[in-house]
Structure formats: C-alpha cells, structure tokens
Amino acid sequence: MIKMTKYSMYTKMIWNALLRRRSRMLIALLAVAIGATVVSGLVTIYYDVPRQMGREFRSYGANLLLTPAGDQQVMAQNLVANATTLLPSDKLIGIAPYLYDRIKLNEQPFLVAGTHFQAVKKVSPYWQIRGEWPADQSEDIVIGAEVAERLEIEPGEQVTLAAAGSETEKKVKVAGILRTGGSEENFIFLDLSLLQQMLKKEGVISIAQVSITANEAELNTLTQQIGEQVPGVAPRLVKQVTQSEQTVLGKLQALVYLVTIVVLLLTLICVATTMMAVVTERRKEIGLKKALGAENRSIILEFLGEGLALGALGGLLGTILGFFFAQAVSVNVFGRMISFQPLIALLALIVSIAVTGLACLIPVKIATEVEPAIVLRGE
Amino acid sequence: MSLLELHNVSMIYGSVKALQGIDLTVEKGEWLALMGPSGSGKTTLMNIIGCMDKASTGSIVLDGVDFTDVTAGNLTMLRRDKIGLVFQQFHLIPYLTAVENLMVAQYYHSMPDEQEALIALERVGLKERARHLPSQLSGGEQQRVCIARALINYPMLILADEPTGNLDETNAKIVLEFFQQLHREGHTIIMVTHDPKVAELAERCIVLEHGRIANRKDRRIVCREEEVS
Numbered sequence A: 001m002i003k004m005t006k007y008s009m010y011t012k013m014i015w016n017a018l019l020r021r022r023s024r025m026l027i028a029l030l031a032v033a034i035g036a037t038v039v040s041g042l043v044t045i046y047y048d049v050p051r052q053m054g055r056e057f058r059s060y061g062a063n064l065l066l067t068p069a070g071d072q073q074v075m076a077q078n079l080v081a082n083a084t085t086l087l088p089s090d091k092l093i094g095i096a097p098y099l100y101d102r103i104k105l106n107e108q109p110f111l112v113a114g115t116h117f118q119a120v121k122k123v124s125p126y127w128q129i130r131g132e133w134p135a136d137q138s139e140d141i142v143i144g145a146e147v148a149e150r151l152e153i154e155p156g157e158q159v160t161l162a163a164a165g166s167e168t169e170k171k172v173k174v175a176g177i178l179r180t181g182g183s184e185e186n187f188i189f190l191d192l193s194l195l196q197q198m199l200k201k202e203g204v205i206s207i208a209q210v211s212i213t214a215n216e217a218e219l220n221t222l223t224q225q226i227g228e229q230v231p232g233v234a235p236r237l238v239k240q241v242t243q244s245e246q247t248v249l250g251k252l253q254a255l256v257y258l259v260t261i262v263v264l265l266l267t268l269i270c271v272a273t274t275m276m277a278v279v280t281e282r283r284k285e286i287g288l289k290k291a292l293g294a295e296n297r298s299i300i301l302e303f304l305g306e307g308l309a310l311g312a313l314g315g316l317l318g319t320i321l322g323f324f325f326a327q328a329v330s331v332n333v334f335g336r337m338i339s340f341q342p343l344i345a346l347l348a349l350i351v352s353i354a355v356t357g358l359a360c361l362i363p364v365k366i367a368t369e370v371e372p373a374i375v376l377r378g379e
Numbered sequence B: 001m002s003l004l005e006l007h008n009v010s011m012i013y014g015s016v017k018a019l020q021g022i023d024l025t026v027e028k029g030e031w032l033a034l035m036g037p038s039g040s041g042k043t044t045l046m047n048i049i050g051c052m053d054k055a056s057t058g059s060i061v062l063d064g065v066d067f068t069d070v071t072a073g074n075l076t077m078l079r080r081d082k083i084g085l086v087f088q089q090f091h092l093i094p095y096l097t098a099v100e101n102l103m104v105a106q107y108y109h110s111m112p113d114e115q116e117a118l119i120a121l122e123r124v125g126l127k128e129r130a131r132h133l134p135s136q137l138s139g140g141e142q143q144r145v146c147i148a149r150a151l152i153n154y155p156m157l158i159l160a161d162e163p164t165g166n167l168d169e170t171n172a173k174i175v176l177e178f179f180q181q182l183h184r185e186g187h188t189i190i191m192v193t194h195d196p197k198v199a200e201l202a203e204r205c206i207v208l209e210h211g212r213i214a215n216r217k218d219r220r221i222v223c224r225e226e227e228v229s
C-alpha cells in the first residue's frame, strides 16, 4: 500500500470534520449559502436592472419626437429619413411616423392617424390590441376603444371610411380595438400610405416618434445634431421619462448596493458565530491535537481549511441558487429571462470564500490559545 | 542515567500551591504508580512531566534533555517525540475512525502510515474495528485505541492518568493486561490511579498529598495491600 502523504491526511481530516459533523456544519453552510445566494442574486440584478429598466422605460413610449420646424403642420417624409441617418442604428428601437387628420367612419367624423403598425409595435409596446394587429400591407384598421364603444364595433367587423369633403368611400375591416389609457383611444389608425392616398397628402407626415436607447446627454447631442443638419425638422426630447429613468435607476442601484453590504455583514457575523461555537465545542479536540504534538500552524491550517471549504461549498451552492433567484425576480418583475454571467458567479464564489476566511480569523485565533494541559483535566 | 529526573519542582496557580518541591527519579523501563487524594496535584505533575505545562520552578531532565528553560515550541517538539498519553476520557476525535485517530498522531509526529496504524490496532485486538467511529466502540475498546495511539510514535515515556477510571471491571482488566505487556516489553510507564489493586501492578508507588510526595508512615492512602499489615 502506498504511503499516505501528509496532504491527503489533512484533506481527510477536514472532509470528515465537515461530513461527519453534518448538523453543526449544515448551519454554517446554510449561512454562507444564503449570503451567497442573496449577494449573487442582487449583483446579477444590479447589473441587469439598468438594462431591464432601460427597456422597461422605453415601453412607456418614444423619448424623441421629430416635428415640423416653424409653424408648419406637416413635413416631408424624406426629411425624417434624413434625420434617421444621424441616429446610431444599434441603439435605435424604432421610428413611428404619424399623419393626423379627420375622417368619417360610418358617416361620423373622427380623428385619424396614419402610421406603420410594425413601427408602432416597437415604439409603443404598451399598446394593447383586442383582436389582432393589421397584417403587413393590408388595408385593415385599428380603432380606439372610445370609438369602438361609441359605434358598438367589434373586431372583425366591416366599416366604411370616407375622407372629409370627398365622395370616395372605402370598405375596410377592423382588425383590432386599441386600449392605452390615453388619447389614442379616440383615434382611428390605418396604414400611413393608405391614409395619404385617401387624403391626397402623399409623402407628408405630421410627426415621427422615435424610441432610442440613450441617456440624457446622448439624447441632447442627437437633438442638437438633427436640428443643425436637417432643416425643416425640429427634434424635441420627451424629457420627463429620461430624467426619472436616471433617478430611479440610481436609487435602485444604491439600494441594491446597501442591501448587499448588509447581507455580507450578516453572513460574516453568522459564520463567525458558528465557527466560534465550533471552536468552543471542540476545545478538547484542539487540546488533544496539541497534546499529540500539533503546532499552532497545523491548528490554524485545519480550522481555516474547514472554514474555506465551507465558504467554497456554500458559495457554490449560493451562486447557483442566486442565479435562479435573480432569474425569478427578472421573470416576475420584468418579464424577461437573464443570461448566466460567469464573471458574477466567480465573484460571488470569491466573495463567499473571502467572507468565511475573514469570519474564521477570530475563532482560529482562539483555537491557537487552547492549552494542551486541558485534556488531562476533567473540565 | 535515569530517564526522568525532577528536582525541587513546584507549580503555583495564583494562590494555589499545586506542587511543592517535588524530587522524583524514574528509571528506564520502570512502572511507577502515582496515587493521592483528589486535588493533591497528580494531574498537575503529569502535565509537567508530559511537557504540556511548564513548572513554576525547579529543573526537569527527560532522556538527557533539560527542559527547564525551553520555549513553548520546543516543548511541543519534546512532547511529540518522547511522550505517549492515555486519558481517563479517552479523547478520541469523534469524527475520525479508529485507524484515522491513530493516523492523526502519526500525522502530527511525522507521516501518516495506514499500514502501521492497522498493525497497532491489531496489537490491541481491534483490527476488525479499524473503520469504526469512536461512538461505535465500547469504552474499553476506545481505551485500547487510545493505548494504541499512545504507542504509535514509539515514545520514551507513557503517561496514563486514571486509564481505568471510566471502565468496568472486565474492561479495566483487559486494559491493565496491555499495560503489563508493555511493561514486560520494557516501556517506561507512569500511571495515576485511585485503585490500590491497580497500583499493586506497578513496581513502585508514590503518594502525593497537598502537592508533596508523602512519607510512607505519614500518608493515609496505601499503595499496596501488604503495606497495610
């Protein structure tokens, strides 16, 4: 049989101390695991929240409006296209053009807006459609909930559209009914080119709503650039959302930061207390080891080894649980999945080991102060 | 040269004079019994001889090494190399098996060697119980593991503080037979006991009273039954 090395005896002692004293060690393990769970979960959320919240705030609508310059009512559609070239395409979520006017639906006058439904879906994700969105290039329309209520129209019904002052009528299908909780519910929406055709206003729009992922400073620069380089277009920031977004995010991150620190401190105290109890409980064992000739160095290495093994095990467990915790939060609060971040996992593991190591310092110091003479005394 | 020489050794804990002016010589291969009433300083003396405590005053020479003035680190080394300990409460590490408990002693001394540890267990008749935890062994079996552990690093001196104190008569007998065998093999043994029958097995017996070695005619406790007459 091969002679056992000192190292493998060392690991054997540590493993058995952990495995065969399960109930005691489970508490310490649980403390570390819970700490690591909360920390890794919170750190994941900490890094994910700005991304998530950024998107979330986007869903409150456009943050940049392109309007006709001066006192013009409409502007050329190609001017908007020019302005678009100045926007960074990787951050652009969508541009929805709108042409506003009046129209008769089943012989009653209503406000109408021509737009691109595909773009609206991106810029105004909060639109709730009962029925369906109109298919691409179809002549189907969407009507606001107020309009539908007044005329008692259900999705799928046929209606008659007529431009004011014109005799040409058009039969179209109502694909869906819109709820936003806002003024949109009084509008009739149809495809932009169809409306332009009916009103004989080809190539013009009233406004374009832009949704873009950018902070306030970036938005300001963009606004300035468009204003200077695209005459005829007056860009305007939708201010409140951008500002409140920054404030809310800042506060959220500060909160997460604070909670993380508190949890780490609690874990530290809990592990330190458990290790302290472990050392007290094992005074006789420490005394015996010393009586057998163990040096302080060996005692320190053994308790530190136990502590660090606990830290690593608990950290690993907590990191895995933490990911699911963050995932649950993200799915329930933001409705989106998050991806596993190896760097955060590694960080949580290192922090767990460091915290348990730190927590072991005082208990280990006490362990070294145990006198071997106590093993002969009956205490 | 004697194995152990104590000269004028005293131990004072604050106001308690646990030992006063102890002179004691133990020869190689001798079996010495140490008796005395509770609180007379027996354990204190064992701790000093076993290099686990430093005496307040006096000189101690063990195996030619004067450790009156050694540092704590050297005391640890002396203890590791020269002393084997047997305790009344056995003191096995509860989460390690019998053989692992022996290997711990090897580990702190030099190198763990499972084969040798198994042979040592075989000597005390516990080869079959090598993989059992202390909680799965009877008191007598635990004490035998403790004896095997005390011997594993070939100590010069075996110190046993009431090794049969926690055992019933049958187990005490088995354990004492091991000590007799060790004595025949030439081991040096110092054993604390309250039992005159146990003390009788030893070659020599001293009695401590109030921290001093009592004269034969003064002392109340008797070492050997023949002394009564």
Ligand SMILES: Nc1ncnc2c1ncn2[C@@H]1O[C@H](COP(=O)(O)OP(=O)(O)OP(=O)(O)O)[C@@H](O)[C@H]1O
Binding pocket: A377, B013, B016, B017, B018, B036, B037, B038, B039, B040, B041, B042, B043, B044, B045
């Ligand atoms: N660490 C200590 N601090 C103070 N006093 C101590 C200490 N250790 C021992 N003593 C005292 O020293 C005296 C001798 O104690 P010791 O343990 O050596 O007695 P003993 O002969 O082994 O007794 P027993 O038969 O009960 O085991 C006692 O009065 C005890 O109270």
Ligand SMILES: [Mg+2]
Binding pocket: A376, B042, B043, B044, B161
């Ligand atoms: Mg005693």
